Amino acid sequence: MTLHDRLNGINLYLIGMMGAGKSSTGAELAQALGYQFFDTDGVVEAAAGQPITEIFAHQGEAGFRQLETSVLAELSTYRRLVIATGGGIVTQQQNWSYLHHGIVVWLDVPPAILQARLAGDLDRPLLQGQDWDSKLTTLLAQRQSLYAQADVRVAVTANDSVTAIVARILALVEERIRSEADSAVLN
Incomplete structure (x- = not known):
């Protein structure tokens, strides 16, 4: 039985900090599984008809988070999806009820790599200003346990x-499904 068969249409949700590579990894992971790919940030922008920077400017972070939750709620009703989520999606308790409809995969990237990837990125509303790298470190510390x-x-x-990250995800998801199946047999 292949991983695709074992998944039985269960969605995979990629979480992690901004700059972790959720979008690029998610697209390739979806292709490997024969799933559709969605990026919640892209869906939020399409639904709002404006970029995230403008949503933050006009509605604040709270307004953005409400849109993000609505998008996640909608996407979680479908099957056979790989969904790259925004870095802060885990901060809203309600979102976990949607994330738990599938398998949640954390792309855990060290702070130094995130800083290198995000240097000069002006499209991240939470990292605007002089001291963006310490803001990034603070956000990571706040979200790590989530x-x-x-x-x-x-x-x-x-x-x-x-490609290497996708291969590791597939192996770890397979291992997770097998261990759950083994524990179900034992109970």
Whole structure:
């Protein structure tokens, strides 16, 4: 039985900090599984008809988070999806009820790699201003325990290609499904 068969249409949700590579990894992961790919940030922008920076400017973070939750709620009703989520999606308790409709995969990227990837990125509303790298460190510290609630943790290094990360995700998800099946048989 293949992983695709074992998944039986269950969605995979990628969580992690901004700059973790959820979008690029998610697209390749969906292709590997024969699933559709959605990026919640992209869906929020399409639904609002404006970029996230403008949503933050006009509605604030709270307004953005409401839109994000609505998008996640809608996407979670479908099957056979890989969904790359926004970095802060885990901060809203309600979102976990939707995330738990599938398998939650945390792309755990060290702060130094995130800082290198995000340097000069002006499209991240939470990182605007002079001291963006310490803001990033603070956000990571605040979210670390939430990310750790994922079903699968994938440690990412600077040398990892997207293909290598996808292969690790597939192996870890398979391992997770097998261990759940084994424990179900034992109970």
